[in-house]
Amino acid sequence: MKLADFLSDTRTRFETHLLSTFQPSPSQHLASAIHYSLLNGGKRLRPALVRAAALACEHDNDDWLVPATAIEVIHVYSLIHDDLPAMDDDDLRRGKPTNHKAFDEATAILAGDALQAEAFQLLANAVNFNDAQVRRMLISISAGAGHQGMVGGQMLDILAEKQNGTLEQLETIHRLKTGALIKAALTLGALCQKNVSQETLEQLENYGDAIGLAFQITDDILDVTSSTEVLGKPQGSDLDGNKTTYVSLLGLTGAEHHAQQQFSLAIESLTNMGLNESSLLWQLAEYILNREY
């Protein structure tokens, strides 16, 4: 399948599933805030990674939908909390008011909290998997989301804003803040296949590590080279804030070279798995490297 078709099909199927997933909430207000952020577009890159990993493990049915929803729900909760005034203090997300602007801060905090619980609840209740699969999925996603993963990275990122960081520190932050959940997405996709090998899981983790970094490096590059309209957020905002980025550390050409290196590492893992350039994971790595927003 061509990547554009895959992404479009994944997005459609994912969003249809998403709408049918949430149980009624005792607070309509809270439900509205949750839906507001869940349905605020986005590339749905993580669901696509879950599905592509399942396909790479020759698991070709709709089982990917529940783990994809769990991963995306964690991602959405983290965006809601990251946007809060005490955190990044952002008013816009994908061109629309952030959750705490559309509702209020208390609601945004609770919507994020509820979404995190929901991710675990969805997986725990997933009927398509046996108890051992569910448990392995929950181990992976909780580790990716917690203080040794995404939240730890967000904390380091906030603390790093007050000082100039090294390349190593920057990569540690990104490995945790973005990479940990991307790796969990790939692991969950692979675990849709009951008998996935340890070797495959490790190659997918290496692939995830590399595309996670490539994604962030590209983010930093786009902040300099793209426009506010295309990005949906103010262009040049990193430089204004004197933030340490791959571009500030390595220059534009150096950052592009570094992204290319990560791409090569990702491809190496896929080759080890016996996949070639027609595979969706390969095309996704190319997409992450070459994306324009």
Add this chain to the structure above:
Amino acid sequence: MKLADFLSDTRTRFETHLLSTFQPSPSQHLASAIHYSLLNGGKRLRPALVRAAALACEHDNDDWLVPATAIEVIHVYSLIHDDLPAMDDDDLRRGKPTNHKAFDEATAILAGDALQAEAFQLLANAVNFNDAQVRRMLISISAGAGHQGMVGGQMLDILAEKQNGTLEQLETIHRLKTGALIKAALTLGALCQKNVSQETLEQLENYGDAIGLAFQITDDILDVTSSTEVLGKPQGSDLDGNKTTYVSLLGLTGAEHHAQQQFSLAIESLTNMGLNESSLLWQLAEYILNREY
């Protein structure tokens, strides 16, 4: 065992376990904030409920420690977030500065987020239980913590502050905000026993529902009758804020009568399980009704 000894023994064992539980964090700052709130005393009532439920199911070993930690970790995260300026805006918790006062708001938000993930991670990794037990525990705790449980109750509670509520609305809020996690504590304790019956789980849920309400009613009574020193928070704070409470709705005597009714319901469930007044769950119900802080 006498309740005082049980609570003291449970607390000691629980806190020793808690200290040994957390993996190193990539951010020492985040780890400090997490430890600060985790180790800030408290009655450890929920761990005691987990253990007492396990004992009521004739499961008498240390298996209760991991589920007790998971439940308490959820409780502690909820307190950190509830205390935030955008929520209840409290400066003190058990006589010490709240997390966002001791650290800052961003750290407090992230510490809460990390703790929630940690609760699920601890259970998913619990070696003492089989995959089916782990899954049932995760279903219970995630439902108790999410938008249909604790977080939903917190949202309704915040919205209710702007209007006068009925007794039914107040009970709905408390059933969700406090009761859902108390019920999960009892369920997790019972699930330590591999072959616990559905009947036992239902009786424990009824018991949890009743003592959860009794706990809240007693809270409202103590706010009027106790002193700031004993409570560790300003006495009469509910009345100052014109908050709807059991006392404002029913009067002091009516509230005491209502608490007694809930106590009777709790005892009825225990009797159905074949337990008597020497059982710890019975003593815990008495303690919740008669506590002084």
